[in-house]
Amino acid sequence: MEKFLENKVCIITGAAQGIGKSIAERLASDGAIVYACDRAEGTMDEWAKVCSEENNTRVLPLYFDVTDTVAVKSAFMSVFKQEGRIDTLVNNAGVVFNKKIGMILRPETELMFRVNVIAVIEMVQLVSRLMARNHGGSIVNIASVTAVLGSPGQTAYSATKGAIISFTKSAAKELASLGIRVNAVAPGIIKTERFNELYEANGDKIDNRISRIALGRLGTPQDVANAVSFLASDRASYISGQIFGVDGCASI
Template sequence: MKLLENKIALITGAGRGIGRVIAEQFAQDGATVYVNDLQIGDMEEWAADCSARNKVKVVPICFDITDSSAMKSALMTIYKTEGRIDCVVNNAAIIANQKLGMVTKDLLEKMYSVNVFSLIDMLQIASRLMTRTGGGCFVNIASITGVVGSPGQVAYSSSKGAVIAITKSAAKELSPQQIRVNAVAPGIIKTERFEELYEANGDKIDNRISRIALGRLGTPQDVANAVSFLASDRASYISGHILGVDGCASI
């Protein structure tokens, strides 16, 4: 039996990057996967290909996670179609690097709207549906910056610190309903975004990479493997945990 066989999962921000790789891993592990992003882009073509390769159902479902009504409608569509929702991966997020003195209220409001407020909305709406069918789980994508901080990332670090606090509190509150809530906190992951940052700040990033104990950058697959495990029944007694996927850089 595959790790996530017969699971019904929603993954936000799955249009590209880490979210896309998580969705691919869930499909490989046997889940029915609903993949969310703001725009359809190439999602229909990719989902059809992923579905055929893995012999599972992969369905694009586009909505803005900052729109509570749209989120509720999407979740109800999944629930009515599948009869339950077993797992939600809260991956969608935005990042902006601004030093103190340059952080604007508009930036904070936008970042918290996507990274924090929408996460609380998702927990509230999806947990009600999970309660109807005996439980489920959430895996939230935090960040090493939310654990140890990072210069020039006060806004982003604080939003990911909030994700960690929300994860721990929600885990305690939802445990009686047999709903688990965990988070993965990636370190430096080699994505398209990383390549862009490296071009602009290569020396600084090389210094950070040199402090990674395992001696290499993380990959989206490293993150996907951790998320898939936490979503599986093998992690059935794990809740409220923040799993660092950072090559031993945060201790």
């Protein structure tokens, strides 16, 4: 089986569980050297060792808070110093508070913007300088179908993901001359640990949304990981500034 990312150096934030973990596993299976990032120290050590052995590559845990600019710079520079390059950055780490307009608190909104938007902008600023030294790279941001369709009870969260879509399109144009591609994946309803928690609280409403998915099923973290793997690889060498909906045709 051809490994489309063999020896590519990839950084994935929010990789301890859910979509981020599946992305890390998929990129490793495609031959990438994976730096799996999360803020909770020690949570990925054993998994990273097993994933490395199963895929005959290196999966290395890296612990930092994406909102800590100094820690992010230190982590990225250590990867660049160790590997001599960074080929892919996947901005997956995110925070969501599912609350209606009248209930969302300012500290919750500010936290979502710090994690979901400001941290992404700052990481792209840093990694693009490093990628430029090797004349290219791929950045994949994780957006959301809510940014396209809207979602009751997710107004502030939708706003953060809308910002990511706008940022992706502008960054792609700005960084194209450096050979750096910037795209986003916008998942629909994905069956993760977080989904299970939401379903317990809002099962009827979620069932109604699922009934409108044209392909007739929930998405899986692997569905998202497949799209990210494609965008990270040379198969997508002429694709930039695009928002890939992974939503089962729910956005139409």
